[in-house]
Amino acid sequence: MYESGEDYLEAILRLQEENGFVRSVDVARKLNVSRPSVSRAMGILEKDGYIEFVLGNTIKLTEKGLSKAQDIYGRHKLLTTFLMMITNLPEEQCEENACRVEHDIDVDIVNGIRTWVEKNTSQS
16 A cells, blocks of 8 residues: 555544544545545545445445554554654654654564563553
8 A cells, every 4th residue: 555545544543533424525634635636545445445435425444444544543653652752852743753654664663663662661
């Protein structure tokens, strides 16, 4: 999956958690992209089995989409926490950097970071 597809899935998950429902216009606002871009992306995600459209044309993550979105968002949160812990910089700055890294990082590196964060969080 492309980075942009992962960004859309993460945005859908976060909007669903915040609002209880997701519309294309909400995704466009959250990602600061045009409605046609969202429409094109939603078509691809629907075709690939990550989302479906339900009542009122709202977007719903499928089981496959939810699993992928949770994985992406989990990496995002983990990397944000890790960067905050090791740099002592503001959350917003760490979150922006985590967003850039989360798409390209190897699984074994993520697992190592998770282990380090868990070990160093439990010592606090």
